[in-house]
Amino acid sequence: MLAYMHIPFCDSKCPYCAFNSYTNQSKLKQTYMQRLIEQLRFELEKFNVQKGEINSLFIGGGTPSTIPASWYAPLFEMLSPYLSKEAELTSEANPHSATQAWIAGMKELGINRLSFGVQSFNTEKLQFLGRNHSPKMAEEAIINAHHLGIQNISLDLMYGTALDTPHLLREDLKYARMLPINHLSAYALTLEEETPFYTQKNVINSEEALARTFVQEIIDAGFPQYEISNFGSYESYHNKGYWEHQDYLGLGAGAVGFLHHQRFYPAKKVEDYLQNPCYQAIEELSIEELHVEKIFLGLRSCVGIDRTILNAKEEENVALLLQENKLTCKNNRLYNKDYFLSDELALFITR
Ligand code: SF4
Known part of the structure:
Protein backbone atom coordinates (compact mmCIF):
# COMPACT_ATOMS: atom_id res chain seq x y z
CA MET A 1 0.00 0.00 0.00
CA LEU A 2 1.08 3.58 -0.72
CA ALA A 3 0.30 6.98 0.80
CA TYR A 4 0.37 10.35 -0.91
CA MET A 5 0.25 13.67 0.96
CA HIS A 6 -0.39 16.92 -0.87
CA ILE A 7 1.03 20.27 0.27
CA PRO A 8 -0.82 22.92 -1.76
CA PHE A 9 1.46 25.88 -0.96
CA CYS A 10 4.18 27.50 -3.07
CA ASP A 11 6.38 30.57 -2.62
CA SER A 12 5.56 31.73 -6.13
CA LYS A 13 3.43 30.44 -8.97
CA CYS A 14 5.15 29.23 -12.14
CA PRO A 15 3.31 30.38 -15.28
CA TYR A 16 2.95 26.88 -16.75
CA CYS A 17 1.70 25.19 -13.58
CA ALA A 18 -1.79 23.76 -13.22
CA PHE A 19 -1.12 21.87 -9.98
CA ASN A 20 -3.33 22.55 -6.99
CA SER A 21 -1.05 25.09 -5.32
CA TYR A 22 -1.50 28.56 -3.85
CA THR A 23 0.86 31.39 -3.03
CA ASN A 24 -1.40 33.61 -0.94
CA GLN A 25 -2.52 31.25 1.80
CA SER A 26 0.51 30.95 4.03
CA LYS A 27 -1.53 31.81 7.08
CA LEU A 28 -3.51 28.60 6.62
CA LYS A 29 -0.47 26.33 6.67
CA GLN A 30 -0.51 25.44 10.33
CA THR A 31 -4.22 24.60 10.43
CA TYR A 32 -3.78 22.64 7.21
CA MET A 33 -1.15 20.42 8.83
CA GLN A 34 -3.55 19.76 11.72
CA ARG A 35 -6.34 18.84 9.32
CA LEU A 36 -4.01 16.40 7.57
CA ILE A 37 -3.70 14.54 10.88
CA GLU A 38 -7.49 14.31 11.12
CA GLN A 39 -7.70 12.94 7.61
CA LEU A 40 -4.83 10.51 8.17
CA ARG A 41 -6.61 9.06 11.21
CA PHE A 42 -9.77 8.67 9.13
CA GLU A 43 -7.98 7.05 6.18
CA LEU A 44 -6.02 4.57 8.28
CA GLU A 45 -9.32 3.29 9.57
CA LYS A 46 -11.14 3.39 6.24
CA PHE A 47 -8.37 1.48 4.43
CA ASN A 48 -8.05 -0.83 7.47
CA VAL A 49 -4.29 -0.33 7.29
CA GLN A 50 -2.29 -2.88 9.26
CA LYS A 51 0.98 -2.25 11.07
CA GLY A 52 3.94 -2.16 8.67
CA GLU A 53 1.69 -2.24 5.60
CA ILE A 54 2.57 1.09 3.97
CA ASN A 55 5.60 0.65 1.73
CA SER A 56 5.83 4.19 0.45
CA LEU A 57 4.91 7.73 1.42
CA PHE A 58 5.24 10.52 -1.11
CA ILE A 59 4.88 14.14 0.01
CA GLY A 60 4.19 16.20 -3.10
CA GLY A 61 2.82 19.55 -4.04
CA GLY A 62 2.84 22.41 -4.35
CA THR A 63 6.06 22.71 -2.45
CA PRO A 64 6.52 20.53 0.64
CA SER A 65 9.68 22.46 1.57
CA THR A 66 7.57 25.57 2.28
CA ILE A 67 6.41 23.79 5.47
CA PRO A 68 8.91 23.64 8.34
CA ALA A 69 10.12 20.09 8.94
CA SER A 70 8.95 20.14 12.56
CA TRP A 71 5.34 20.64 11.44
CA TYR A 72 5.41 17.20 9.80
CA ALA A 73 6.45 15.50 13.06
CA PRO A 74 2.93 14.71 14.41
CA LEU A 75 1.99 13.16 11.06
CA PHE A 76 5.05 10.94 11.08
CA GLU A 77 4.34 9.99 14.67
CA MET A 78 0.89 8.76 13.71
CA LEU A 79 2.05 7.13 10.49
CA SER A 80 5.23 5.41 11.66
CA PRO A 81 3.69 2.18 13.10
CA TYR A 82 2.05 1.60 9.73
CA LEU A 83 5.22 2.05 7.68
CA SER A 84 7.18 -1.01 6.66
CA LYS A 85 10.83 -1.18 7.75
CA GLU A 86 12.13 -0.56 4.26
CA ALA A 87 9.50 2.02 3.30
CA GLU A 88 10.47 4.55 0.64
CA LEU A 89 9.76 7.96 2.18
CA THR A 90 9.97 10.69 -0.45
CA SER A 91 9.41 14.41 -0.32
CA GLU A 92 9.46 16.85 -3.18
CA ALA A 93 11.50 19.96 -2.51
CA ASN A 94 12.34 23.20 -4.25
CA PRO A 95 15.91 24.50 -4.23
CA HIS A 96 14.63 27.87 -3.02
CA SER A 97 13.19 26.57 0.26
CA ALA A 98 15.02 23.28 0.89
CA THR A 99 17.53 24.72 3.36
CA GLN A 100 20.08 22.60 5.17
CA ALA A 101 17.94 22.79 8.32
CA TRP A 102 14.83 21.65 6.43
CA ILE A 103 16.61 18.71 4.82
CA ALA A 104 18.18 17.67 8.15
CA GLY A 105 14.78 17.94 9.87
CA MET A 106 13.08 15.79 7.22
CA LYS A 107 15.87 13.21 7.39
CA GLU A 108 15.38 13.06 11.15
CA LEU A 109 11.72 12.17 10.55
CA GLY A 110 12.73 9.32 8.26
CA ILE A 111 12.68 10.86 4.77
CA ASN A 112 15.11 8.79 2.69
CA ARG A 113 14.40 10.21 -0.77
CA LEU A 114 14.22 13.78 -2.02
CA SER A 115 12.97 14.85 -5.40
CA PHE A 116 14.08 18.35 -6.38
CA GLY A 117 12.11 20.54 -8.77
CA VAL A 118 15.08 21.89 -10.72
CA GLN A 119 13.72 22.08 -14.31
CA SER A 120 16.95 23.50 -15.75
CA PHE A 121 20.46 24.67 -14.91
CA ASN A 122 20.25 27.47 -17.44
CA THR A 123 19.60 30.87 -15.84
CA GLU A 124 17.64 32.25 -18.77
CA LYS A 125 15.43 29.16 -18.99
CA LEU A 126 14.76 29.26 -15.25
CA GLN A 127 13.62 32.87 -15.58
CA PHE A 128 11.50 31.99 -18.60
CA LEU A 129 9.81 29.27 -16.52
CA GLY A 130 9.25 31.71 -13.66
CA ARG A 131 11.32 29.64 -11.25
CA ASN A 132 12.57 31.35 -8.12
CA HIS A 133 15.95 29.63 -7.86
CA SER A 134 19.31 29.85 -9.60
CA PRO A 135 21.39 26.92 -10.93
CA LYS A 136 23.77 27.39 -7.99
CA MET A 137 20.92 27.10 -5.45
CA ALA A 138 19.79 23.82 -7.03
CA GLU A 139 23.31 22.46 -6.98
CA GLU A 140 23.83 23.43 -3.34
CA ALA A 141 20.51 21.95 -2.19
CA ILE A 142 21.31 18.61 -3.85
CA ILE A 143 24.85 18.50 -2.47
CA ASN A 144 23.53 19.35 0.99
CA ALA A 145 20.98 16.53 0.76
CA HIS A 146 23.76 14.13 -0.19
CA HIS A 147 26.06 15.27 2.65
CA LEU A 148 23.20 15.02 5.12
CA GLY A 149 22.83 11.35 4.17
CA ILE A 150 19.69 11.31 1.99
CA GLN A 151 20.16 8.00 0.17
CA ASN A 152 18.13 8.60 -2.94
CA ILE A 153 18.03 11.90 -4.74
CA SER A 154 16.12 12.76 -7.87
CA LEU A 155 15.72 15.91 -9.88
CA ASP A 156 13.18 17.07 -12.44
CA LEU A 157 14.20 18.57 -15.75
CA MET A 158 11.83 20.19 -18.20
CA TYR A 159 12.17 20.07 -21.97
CA GLY A 160 10.14 21.33 -24.90
CA THR A 161 10.29 25.01 -23.95
CA ALA A 162 10.81 27.60 -26.69
CA LEU A 163 14.37 28.13 -25.46
CA ASP A 164 15.39 24.51 -25.79
CA THR A 165 17.94 23.42 -28.32
CA PRO A 166 19.84 20.12 -28.38
CA HIS A 167 22.82 22.05 -26.99
CA LEU A 168 20.92 23.62 -24.09
CA LEU A 169 19.37 20.28 -23.07
CA ARG A 170 22.75 18.58 -23.33
CA GLU A 171 24.19 21.22 -20.98
CA ASP A 172 21.30 20.69 -18.53
CA LEU A 173 22.01 16.98 -18.53
CA LYS A 174 25.76 17.52 -18.18
CA TYR A 175 25.15 19.62 -15.06
CA ALA A 176 22.66 17.10 -13.64
CA ARG A 177 24.93 14.11 -14.04
CA MET A 178 27.73 15.79 -12.09
CA LEU A 179 25.46 15.82 -9.04
CA PRO A 180 24.95 12.93 -6.58
CA ILE A 181 21.61 11.75 -7.97
CA ASN A 182 20.39 8.26 -8.88
CA HIS A 183 17.11 9.27 -10.51
CA LEU A 184 15.92 11.84 -12.98
CA SER A 185 12.47 12.81 -14.22
CA ALA A 186 12.10 14.64 -17.52
CA TYR A 187 8.80 16.26 -18.40
CA ALA A 188 7.75 17.97 -21.59
CA LEU A 189 6.30 21.43 -21.11
CA THR A 190 2.57 21.23 -21.77
CA LEU A 191 0.14 24.10 -22.09
CA GLU A 192 -2.47 23.74 -19.39
CA GLU A 193 -5.73 25.66 -19.49
CA GLU A 194 -6.04 28.56 -17.07
CA THR A 195 -2.29 29.08 -16.79
CA PRO A 196 -0.58 32.24 -18.10
CA PHE A 197 1.39 30.16 -20.63
CA TYR A 198 -1.82 28.82 -22.16
CA THR A 199 -2.61 32.02 -24.02
CA GLN A 200 0.98 32.92 -24.86
CA LYS A 201 2.49 32.26 -28.23
CA ASN A 202 5.93 30.79 -28.76
CA VAL A 203 6.50 29.27 -25.33
CA ILE A 204 6.69 25.69 -26.46
CA ASN A 205 8.87 23.62 -28.76
CA SER A 206 7.08 20.34 -29.37
CA GLU A 207 9.48 18.92 -31.95
CA GLU A 208 9.53 15.16 -31.46
CA ALA A 209 13.12 14.86 -32.65
CA LEU A 210 14.28 17.20 -29.86
CA ALA A 211 12.45 15.13 -27.25
CA ARG A 212 13.71 11.83 -28.63
CA THR A 213 17.32 13.01 -28.71
CA PHE A 214 17.08 14.29 -25.14
CA VAL A 215 15.58 11.04 -23.84
CA GLN A 216 18.27 9.00 -25.60
CA GLU A 217 20.98 11.21 -24.13
CA ILE A 218 19.55 10.74 -20.62
CA ILE A 219 19.65 6.95 -21.10
CA ASP A 220 23.19 7.14 -22.52
CA ALA A 221 24.23 9.21 -19.49
CA GLY A 222 23.52 6.17 -17.27
CA PHE A 223 19.87 6.70 -16.33
CA PRO A 224 17.87 3.75 -17.72
CA GLN A 225 14.32 4.67 -18.67
CA TYR A 226 11.67 2.80 -16.68
CA GLU A 227 8.69 4.98 -17.53
CA ILE A 228 7.79 7.58 -20.11
CA SER A 229 9.20 10.40 -17.90
CA ASN A 230 11.32 8.56 -15.33
CA PHE A 231 14.90 7.39 -15.49
CA GLY A 232 17.53 6.02 -13.13
CA SER A 233 19.44 3.18 -11.59
CA TYR A 234 17.02 3.51 -8.68
CA GLU A 235 13.38 2.85 -9.65
CA SER A 236 10.96 4.66 -7.37
CA TYR A 237 8.76 2.19 -5.51
CA HIS A 238 6.03 4.80 -5.28
CA ASN A 239 5.93 5.48 -9.00
CA LYS A 240 5.82 1.78 -9.80
CA GLY A 241 3.12 1.24 -7.21
CA TYR A 242 0.78 3.58 -9.09
CA TRP A 243 1.43 1.83 -12.37
CA GLU A 244 0.82 -1.56 -10.74
CA HIS A 245 -2.56 -0.31 -9.46
CA GLN A 246 -1.67 -0.67 -5.80
CA ASP A 247 -4.07 0.91 -3.29
CA TYR A 248 -3.10 4.36 -2.06
CA LEU A 249 -4.23 6.79 0.60
CA GLY A 250 -4.65 10.32 -0.76
CA LEU A 251 -4.16 12.96 1.91
CA GLY A 252 -4.73 16.67 1.52
CA ALA A 253 -6.52 19.20 -0.67
CA GLY A 254 -6.75 17.92 -4.23
CA ALA A 255 -5.12 14.55 -3.46
CA VAL A 256 -6.54 11.31 -4.83
CA GLY A 257 -6.93 7.99 -3.02
CA PHE A 258 -7.57 4.57 -4.54
CA LEU A 259 -8.95 1.40 -3.00
CA HIS A 260 -10.00 -1.66 -5.05
CA HIS A 261 -12.36 -0.10 -7.59
CA GLN A 262 -12.98 3.33 -6.07
CA ARG A 263 -11.16 6.66 -6.26
CA PHE A 264 -11.54 9.22 -3.49
CA TYR A 265 -11.25 12.96 -4.01
CA PRO A 266 -10.94 15.20 -0.95
CA ALA A 267 -11.92 18.87 -1.43
CA LYS A 268 -9.56 20.72 -3.77
CA LYS A 269 -9.75 24.25 -2.40
CA VAL A 270 -7.75 24.67 0.78
CA GLU A 271 -10.57 26.52 2.61
CA ASP A 272 -13.03 23.73 1.79
CA TYR A 273 -10.55 21.10 2.88
CA LEU A 274 -10.00 22.88 6.19
CA GLN A 275 -13.76 22.86 6.80
CA ASN A 276 -14.00 19.12 6.36
CA PRO A 277 -10.80 17.17 5.70
CA CYS A 278 -12.64 13.85 5.70
CA TYR A 279 -15.11 14.77 2.98
CA GLN A 280 -14.47 12.96 -0.29
CA ALA A 281 -16.20 12.62 -3.62
CA ILE A 282 -16.19 8.98 -4.71
CA GLU A 283 -15.69 7.71 -8.22
CA GLU A 284 -16.71 4.12 -8.90
CA LEU A 285 -14.56 2.47 -11.53
CA SER A 286 -16.05 -0.31 -13.62
S1 SF4 B 1 6.85 25.28 -7.64
FE1 SF4 B 1 5.92 23.46 -8.61
S2 SF4 B 1 3.84 23.32 -7.79
FE2 SF4 B 1 4.63 25.38 -7.27
S3 SF4 B 1 3.88 26.68 -8.91
FE3 SF4 B 1 5.93 26.01 -9.54
S4 SF4 B 1 5.61 24.11 -10.74
FE4 SF4 B 1 3.69 24.55 -9.61
Whole structure:
Protein backbone atom coordinates (compact mmCIF):
# COMPACT_ATOMS: atom_id res chain seq x y z
CA MET A 1 0.00 0.00 0.00
CA LEU A 2 1.08 3.58 -0.72
CA ALA A 3 0.30 6.98 0.80
CA TYR A 4 0.37 10.35 -0.91
CA MET A 5 0.25 13.67 0.96
CA HIS A 6 -0.39 16.92 -0.87
CA ILE A 7 1.03 20.27 0.27
CA PRO A 8 -0.82 22.92 -1.76
CA PHE A 9 1.46 25.88 -0.96
CA CYS A 10 4.18 27.50 -3.07
CA ASP A 11 6.38 30.57 -2.62
CA SER A 12 5.56 31.73 -6.13
CA LYS A 13 3.43 30.44 -8.97
CA CYS A 14 5.15 29.23 -12.14
CA PRO A 15 3.31 30.38 -15.28
CA TYR A 16 2.95 26.88 -16.75
CA CYS A 17 1.70 25.19 -13.58
CA ALA A 18 -1.79 23.76 -13.22
CA PHE A 19 -1.12 21.87 -9.98
CA ASN A 20 -3.33 22.55 -6.99
CA SER A 21 -1.05 25.09 -5.32
CA TYR A 22 -1.50 28.56 -3.85
CA THR A 23 0.86 31.39 -3.03
CA ASN A 24 -1.40 33.61 -0.94
CA GLN A 25 -2.52 31.25 1.80
CA SER A 26 0.51 30.95 4.03
CA LYS A 27 -1.53 31.81 7.08
CA LEU A 28 -3.51 28.60 6.62
CA LYS A 29 -0.47 26.33 6.67
CA GLN A 30 -0.51 25.44 10.33
CA THR A 31 -4.22 24.60 10.43
CA TYR A 32 -3.78 22.64 7.21
CA MET A 33 -1.15 20.42 8.83
CA GLN A 34 -3.55 19.76 11.72
CA ARG A 35 -6.34 18.84 9.32
CA LEU A 36 -4.01 16.40 7.57
CA ILE A 37 -3.70 14.54 10.88
CA GLU A 38 -7.49 14.31 11.12
CA GLN A 39 -7.70 12.94 7.61
CA LEU A 40 -4.83 10.51 8.17
CA ARG A 41 -6.61 9.06 11.21
CA PHE A 42 -9.77 8.67 9.13
CA GLU A 43 -7.98 7.05 6.18
CA LEU A 44 -6.02 4.57 8.28
CA GLU A 45 -9.32 3.29 9.57
CA LYS A 46 -11.14 3.39 6.24
CA PHE A 47 -8.37 1.48 4.43
CA ASN A 48 -8.05 -0.83 7.47
CA VAL A 49 -4.29 -0.33 7.29
CA GLN A 50 -2.29 -2.88 9.26
CA LYS A 51 0.98 -2.25 11.07
CA GLY A 52 3.94 -2.16 8.67
CA GLU A 53 1.69 -2.24 5.60
CA ILE A 54 2.57 1.09 3.97
CA ASN A 55 5.60 0.65 1.73
CA SER A 56 5.83 4.19 0.45
CA LEU A 57 4.91 7.73 1.42
CA PHE A 58 5.24 10.52 -1.11
CA ILE A 59 4.88 14.14 0.01
CA GLY A 60 4.19 16.20 -3.10
CA GLY A 61 2.82 19.55 -4.04
CA GLY A 62 2.84 22.41 -4.35
CA THR A 63 6.06 22.71 -2.45
CA PRO A 64 6.52 20.53 0.64
CA SER A 65 9.68 22.46 1.57
CA THR A 66 7.57 25.57 2.28
CA ILE A 67 6.41 23.79 5.47
CA PRO A 68 8.91 23.64 8.34
CA ALA A 69 10.12 20.09 8.94
CA SER A 70 8.95 20.14 12.56
CA TRP A 71 5.34 20.64 11.44
CA TYR A 72 5.41 17.20 9.80
CA ALA A 73 6.45 15.50 13.06
CA PRO A 74 2.93 14.71 14.41
CA LEU A 75 1.99 13.16 11.06
CA PHE A 76 5.05 10.94 11.08
CA GLU A 77 4.34 9.99 14.67
CA MET A 78 0.89 8.76 13.71
CA LEU A 79 2.05 7.13 10.49
CA SER A 80 5.23 5.41 11.66
CA PRO A 81 3.69 2.18 13.10
CA TYR A 82 2.05 1.60 9.73
CA LEU A 83 5.22 2.05 7.68
CA SER A 84 7.18 -1.01 6.66
CA LYS A 85 10.83 -1.18 7.75
CA GLU A 86 12.13 -0.56 4.26
CA ALA A 87 9.50 2.02 3.30
CA GLU A 88 10.47 4.55 0.64
CA LEU A 89 9.76 7.96 2.18
CA THR A 90 9.97 10.69 -0.45
CA SER A 91 9.41 14.41 -0.32
CA GLU A 92 9.46 16.85 -3.18
CA ALA A 93 11.50 19.96 -2.51
CA ASN A 94 12.34 23.20 -4.25
CA PRO A 95 15.91 24.50 -4.23
CA HIS A 96 14.63 27.87 -3.02
CA SER A 97 13.19 26.57 0.26
CA ALA A 98 15.02 23.28 0.89
CA THR A 99 17.53 24.72 3.36
CA GLN A 100 20.08 22.60 5.17
CA ALA A 101 17.94 22.79 8.32
CA TRP A 102 14.83 21.65 6.43
CA ILE A 103 16.61 18.71 4.82
CA ALA A 104 18.18 17.67 8.15
CA GLY A 105 14.78 17.94 9.87
CA MET A 106 13.08 15.79 7.22
CA LYS A 107 15.87 13.21 7.39
CA GLU A 108 15.38 13.06 11.15
CA LEU A 109 11.72 12.17 10.55
CA GLY A 110 12.73 9.32 8.26
CA ILE A 111 12.68 10.86 4.77
CA ASN A 112 15.11 8.79 2.69
CA ARG A 113 14.40 10.21 -0.77
CA LEU A 114 14.22 13.78 -2.02
CA SER A 115 12.97 14.85 -5.40
CA PHE A 116 14.08 18.35 -6.38
CA GLY A 117 12.11 20.54 -8.77
CA VAL A 118 15.08 21.89 -10.72
CA GLN A 119 13.72 22.08 -14.31
CA SER A 120 16.95 23.50 -15.75
CA PHE A 121 20.46 24.67 -14.91
CA ASN A 122 20.25 27.47 -17.44
CA THR A 123 19.60 30.87 -15.84
CA GLU A 124 17.64 32.25 -18.77
CA LYS A 125 15.43 29.16 -18.99
CA LEU A 126 14.76 29.26 -15.25
CA GLN A 127 13.62 32.87 -15.58
CA PHE A 128 11.50 31.99 -18.60
CA LEU A 129 9.81 29.27 -16.52
CA GLY A 130 9.25 31.71 -13.66
CA ARG A 131 11.32 29.64 -11.25
CA ASN A 132 12.57 31.35 -8.12
CA HIS A 133 15.95 29.63 -7.86
CA SER A 134 19.31 29.85 -9.60
CA PRO A 135 21.39 26.92 -10.93
CA LYS A 136 23.77 27.39 -7.99
CA MET A 137 20.92 27.10 -5.45
CA ALA A 138 19.79 23.82 -7.03
CA GLU A 139 23.31 22.46 -6.98
CA GLU A 140 23.83 23.43 -3.34
CA ALA A 141 20.51 21.95 -2.19
CA ILE A 142 21.31 18.61 -3.85
CA ILE A 143 24.85 18.50 -2.47
CA ASN A 144 23.53 19.35 0.99
CA ALA A 145 20.98 16.53 0.76
CA HIS A 146 23.76 14.13 -0.19
CA HIS A 147 26.06 15.27 2.65
CA LEU A 148 23.20 15.02 5.12
CA GLY A 149 22.83 11.35 4.17
CA ILE A 150 19.69 11.31 1.99
CA GLN A 151 20.16 8.00 0.17
CA ASN A 152 18.13 8.60 -2.94
CA ILE A 153 18.03 11.90 -4.74
CA SER A 154 16.12 12.76 -7.87
CA LEU A 155 15.72 15.91 -9.88
CA ASP A 156 13.18 17.07 -12.44
CA LEU A 157 14.20 18.57 -15.75
CA MET A 158 11.83 20.19 -18.20
CA TYR A 159 12.17 20.07 -21.97
CA GLY A 160 10.14 21.33 -24.90
CA THR A 161 10.29 25.01 -23.95
CA ALA A 162 10.81 27.60 -26.69
CA LEU A 163 14.37 28.13 -25.46
CA ASP A 164 15.39 24.51 -25.79
CA THR A 165 17.94 23.42 -28.32
CA PRO A 166 19.84 20.12 -28.38
CA HIS A 167 22.82 22.05 -26.99
CA LEU A 168 20.92 23.62 -24.09
CA LEU A 169 19.37 20.28 -23.07
CA ARG A 170 22.75 18.58 -23.33
CA GLU A 171 24.19 21.22 -20.98
CA ASP A 172 21.30 20.69 -18.53
CA LEU A 173 22.01 16.98 -18.53
CA LYS A 174 25.76 17.52 -18.18
CA TYR A 175 25.15 19.62 -15.06
CA ALA A 176 22.66 17.10 -13.64
CA ARG A 177 24.93 14.11 -14.04
CA MET A 178 27.73 15.79 -12.09
CA LEU A 179 25.46 15.82 -9.04
CA PRO A 180 24.95 12.93 -6.58
CA ILE A 181 21.61 11.75 -7.97
CA ASN A 182 20.39 8.26 -8.88
CA HIS A 183 17.11 9.27 -10.51
CA LEU A 184 15.92 11.84 -12.98
CA SER A 185 12.47 12.81 -14.22
CA ALA A 186 12.10 14.64 -17.52
CA TYR A 187 8.80 16.26 -18.40
CA ALA A 188 7.75 17.97 -21.59
CA LEU A 189 6.30 21.43 -21.11
CA THR A 190 2.57 21.23 -21.77
CA LEU A 191 0.14 24.10 -22.09
CA GLU A 192 -2.47 23.74 -19.39
CA GLU A 193 -5.73 25.66 -19.49
CA GLU A 194 -6.04 28.56 -17.07
CA THR A 195 -2.29 29.08 -16.79
CA PRO A 196 -0.58 32.24 -18.10
CA PHE A 197 1.39 30.16 -20.63
CA TYR A 198 -1.82 28.82 -22.16
CA THR A 199 -2.61 32.02 -24.02
CA GLN A 200 0.98 32.92 -24.86
CA LYS A 201 2.49 32.26 -28.23
CA ASN A 202 5.93 30.79 -28.76
CA VAL A 203 6.50 29.27 -25.33
CA ILE A 204 6.69 25.69 -26.46
CA ASN A 205 8.87 23.62 -28.76
CA SER A 206 7.08 20.34 -29.37
CA GLU A 207 9.48 18.92 -31.95
CA GLU A 208 9.53 15.16 -31.46
CA ALA A 209 13.12 14.86 -32.65
CA LEU A 210 14.28 17.20 -29.86
CA ALA A 211 12.45 15.13 -27.25
CA ARG A 212 13.71 11.83 -28.63
CA THR A 213 17.32 13.01 -28.71
CA PHE A 214 17.08 14.29 -25.14
CA VAL A 215 15.58 11.04 -23.84
CA GLN A 216 18.27 9.00 -25.60
CA GLU A 217 20.98 11.21 -24.13
CA ILE A 218 19.55 10.74 -20.62
CA ILE A 219 19.65 6.95 -21.10
CA ASP A 220 23.19 7.14 -22.52
CA ALA A 221 24.23 9.21 -19.49
CA GLY A 222 23.52 6.17 -17.27
CA PHE A 223 19.87 6.70 -16.33
CA PRO A 224 17.87 3.75 -17.72
CA GLN A 225 14.32 4.67 -18.67
CA TYR A 226 11.67 2.80 -16.68
CA GLU A 227 8.69 4.98 -17.53
CA ILE A 228 7.79 7.58 -20.11
CA SER A 229 9.20 10.40 -17.90
CA ASN A 230 11.32 8.56 -15.33
CA PHE A 231 14.90 7.39 -15.49
CA GLY A 232 17.53 6.02 -13.13
CA SER A 233 19.44 3.18 -11.59
CA TYR A 234 17.02 3.51 -8.68
CA GLU A 235 13.38 2.85 -9.65
CA SER A 236 10.96 4.66 -7.37
CA TYR A 237 8.76 2.19 -5.51
CA HIS A 238 6.03 4.80 -5.28
CA ASN A 239 5.93 5.48 -9.00
CA LYS A 240 5.82 1.78 -9.80
CA GLY A 241 3.12 1.24 -7.21
CA TYR A 242 0.78 3.58 -9.09
CA TRP A 243 1.43 1.83 -12.37
CA GLU A 244 0.82 -1.56 -10.74
CA HIS A 245 -2.56 -0.31 -9.46
CA GLN A 246 -1.67 -0.67 -5.80
CA ASP A 247 -4.07 0.91 -3.29
CA TYR A 248 -3.10 4.36 -2.06
CA LEU A 249 -4.23 6.79 0.60
CA GLY A 250 -4.65 10.32 -0.76
CA LEU A 251 -4.16 12.96 1.91
CA GLY A 252 -4.73 16.67 1.52
CA ALA A 253 -6.52 19.20 -0.67
CA GLY A 254 -6.75 17.92 -4.23
CA ALA A 255 -5.12 14.55 -3.46
CA VAL A 256 -6.54 11.31 -4.83
CA GLY A 257 -6.93 7.99 -3.02
CA PHE A 258 -7.57 4.57 -4.54
CA LEU A 259 -8.95 1.40 -3.00
CA HIS A 260 -10.00 -1.66 -5.05
CA HIS A 261 -12.36 -0.10 -7.59
CA GLN A 262 -12.98 3.33 -6.07
CA ARG A 263 -11.16 6.66 -6.26
CA PHE A 264 -11.54 9.22 -3.49
CA TYR A 265 -11.25 12.96 -4.01
CA PRO A 266 -10.94 15.20 -0.95
CA ALA A 267 -11.92 18.87 -1.43
CA LYS A 268 -9.56 20.72 -3.77
CA LYS A 269 -9.75 24.25 -2.40
CA VAL A 270 -7.75 24.67 0.78
CA GLU A 271 -10.57 26.52 2.61
CA ASP A 272 -13.03 23.73 1.79
CA TYR A 273 -10.55 21.10 2.88
CA LEU A 274 -10.00 22.88 6.19
CA GLN A 275 -13.76 22.86 6.80
CA ASN A 276 -14.00 19.12 6.36
CA PRO A 277 -10.80 17.17 5.70
CA CYS A 278 -12.64 13.85 5.70
CA TYR A 279 -15.11 14.77 2.98
CA GLN A 280 -14.47 12.96 -0.29
CA ALA A 281 -16.20 12.62 -3.62
CA ILE A 282 -16.19 8.98 -4.71
CA GLU A 283 -15.69 7.71 -8.22
CA GLU A 284 -16.71 4.12 -8.90
CA LEU A 285 -14.56 2.47 -11.53
CA SER A 286 -16.05 -0.31 -13.62
CA ILE A 287 -14.12 -3.52 -14.32
CA GLU A 288 -13.84 -2.34 -17.92
CA GLU A 289 -12.33 1.04 -16.90
CA LEU A 290 -9.79 -0.61 -14.62
CA HIS A 291 -8.88 -3.04 -17.39
CA VAL A 292 -8.21 -0.20 -19.88
CA GLU A 293 -6.18 1.69 -17.24
CA LYS A 294 -4.02 -1.39 -16.67
CA ILE A 295 -3.21 -1.48 -20.38
CA PHE A 296 -2.40 2.25 -20.55
CA LEU A 297 -0.27 2.25 -17.38
CA GLY A 298 1.49 -0.97 -18.32
CA LEU A 299 2.55 0.43 -21.68
CA ARG A 300 3.82 3.70 -20.20
CA SER A 301 6.23 1.89 -17.90
CA CYS A 302 8.43 -1.12 -17.30
CA VAL A 303 5.53 -2.74 -15.43
CA GLY A 304 4.12 -4.11 -18.69
CA ILE A 305 0.83 -5.96 -19.12
CA ASP A 306 -0.16 -9.37 -17.82
CA ARG A 307 -1.14 -11.05 -21.09
CA THR A 308 -3.73 -13.28 -19.40
CA ILE A 309 -6.05 -10.29 -18.75
CA LEU A 310 -6.54 -9.60 -22.47
CA ASN A 311 -9.73 -10.56 -24.28
CA ALA A 312 -9.72 -12.28 -27.69
CA LYS A 313 -9.90 -9.04 -29.72
CA GLU A 314 -7.09 -7.41 -27.70
CA GLU A 315 -4.99 -10.55 -28.05
CA GLU A 316 -5.45 -10.35 -31.82
CA ASN A 317 -4.26 -6.72 -31.83
CA VAL A 318 -1.31 -7.62 -29.62
CA ALA A 319 -0.30 -10.39 -32.03
CA LEU A 320 -0.07 -7.77 -34.80
CA LEU A 321 2.07 -5.48 -32.64
CA LEU A 322 4.37 -8.36 -31.72
CA GLN A 323 4.73 -9.18 -35.41
CA GLU A 324 5.65 -5.58 -36.13
CA ASN A 325 8.17 -5.68 -33.30
CA LYS A 326 6.45 -2.88 -31.41
CA LEU A 327 6.07 -5.00 -28.25
CA THR A 328 8.08 -7.75 -26.60
CA CYS A 329 6.76 -10.62 -24.54
CA LYS A 330 8.54 -12.21 -21.59
CA ASN A 331 7.01 -14.69 -19.11
CA ASN A 332 3.58 -13.90 -20.50
CA ARG A 333 4.00 -10.15 -19.86
CA LEU A 334 3.98 -7.62 -22.67
CA TYR A 335 6.45 -4.74 -22.71
CA ASN A 336 6.53 -1.58 -24.75
CA LYS A 337 9.73 -0.89 -26.69
CA ASP A 338 9.07 2.80 -27.33
CA TYR A 339 7.41 4.84 -24.59
CA PHE A 340 6.75 7.71 -27.02
CA LEU A 341 4.16 5.42 -28.62
CA SER A 342 2.52 4.34 -25.33
CA ASP A 343 -0.89 5.92 -25.81
CA GLU A 344 -1.07 5.05 -29.48
CA LEU A 345 -0.32 1.38 -28.75
CA ALA A 346 -2.82 1.27 -25.88
CA LEU A 347 -5.51 2.72 -28.15
CA PHE A 348 -4.66 0.19 -30.83
CA ILE A 349 -4.91 -2.74 -28.40
CA THR A 350 -8.21 -1.62 -26.85
CA ARG A 351 -9.91 -0.37 -30.03
S1 SF4 B 1 6.85 25.28 -7.64
FE1 SF4 B 1 5.92 23.46 -8.61
S2 SF4 B 1 3.84 23.32 -7.79
FE2 SF4 B 1 4.63 25.38 -7.27
S3 SF4 B 1 3.88 26.68 -8.91
FE3 SF4 B 1 5.93 26.01 -9.54
S4 SF4 B 1 5.61 24.11 -10.74
FE4 SF4 B 1 3.69 24.55 -9.61
